[in-house]
Amino acid sequence: MGWFTEGSDHEGYVVCVFADGMYGAGGKHRQISLMTPDGNTIWENDDDPESVAWRPPSQVVGWKVACSCEPLNKHVILDPLWTRVWDPADEDFEGGRIYAGDPSSDDPEYVGDREDLEPLFLDVWHHHVAPDAHLHAISALGAELKRIEAQLDEAVAAARADGLSWDKIGRAYGITRQGARKRWDTQGISTGH
Template sequence: MKGSAMGWFTEGSDHEGYVVCVFADGMYGAGGKHRQISLMAADGRTIWENGNDPDSVVWRPPSQVVGWKVACSCEPHRKHIIMDQLWTRVWDPAEEDLTGRRIYAGDPSSDDAAYVSDREDLEPLFIEQWHQHIAPELHLRTISALGEQLKQIEAQLDKAVAAARSDGLSWDKIGRAFGITRQGARSRWDTQAPGQEL
């Protein structure tokens, strides 16, 4: 799995995982600039004041962040998903409890809340949650890739058996080479009508 300033990627997946900030009114934020977080909707769209003008992005200060959630841009499905599990912000470092999903991200004047995903102790926890989201697709991709390899190997095996039979090798010898009985080999590869076997 590879991390980046934007998020996390894994081989064989068209997903990008990252952390979004949560505000008290249910809005989300991601990215931004010093002491400002750009506001976004649940579907991943940036909130603009005036159309799509890049200078009119709605910003909020990190002091308004009340928590964080793991999100994923799922390119093959053209959708943005924000996972349910909330990591709550606490205002006293003594109240931080990662097993209870309570995170201290600095006092209200700090911009640490915007960069909580950069914390080395938190990133593996966020990635683990994101990986649970992408795991089903990765399993299916693995099955598909192995299925294709298996089809190619079976085609090569069928050719090798046909060549062995052309050269007069018996079903007994072919079966032993493959680790099955003579009857098993004949049942698997013999395409001739019964009674036509040499």
């Protein structure tokens, strides 16, 4: 499971946490690839691109949400930490405890795919990306507003060129004659009545 933002380059996902502070994401059957807190893959041998360092799911002690933030050119690991519990009766999402199978289970690798946990993970990630999402919305709406205002100015100029009064234009726009004249006459749209 991964999440992407519209208009910015954030990719959120869940990472496994190991007792020694290392992280893991992705993997193969019964193995999770290791990564550093800055999102770099750990290699057994730097000269061999096939030598990814792996750990078994039984070593996972918890999970966090991570984000690859292209605008900031960095990888971040977000709080909080959800701790692994070994008994399903101890699972408490709001208390930060998740059951992910017994030590022989592959489930810790796939906890990010659990639909019942997705709202918790997404809430953390949405809080992280909210500033960029707001700025994107402002930018997109601002561009659209400028485009619409230019079309409106053209329509007013055409109406004035065809002899329509400021009174009629103002009523069509929902303002007074004086308001219409003040708004568009300063732009050099003064043809007509």
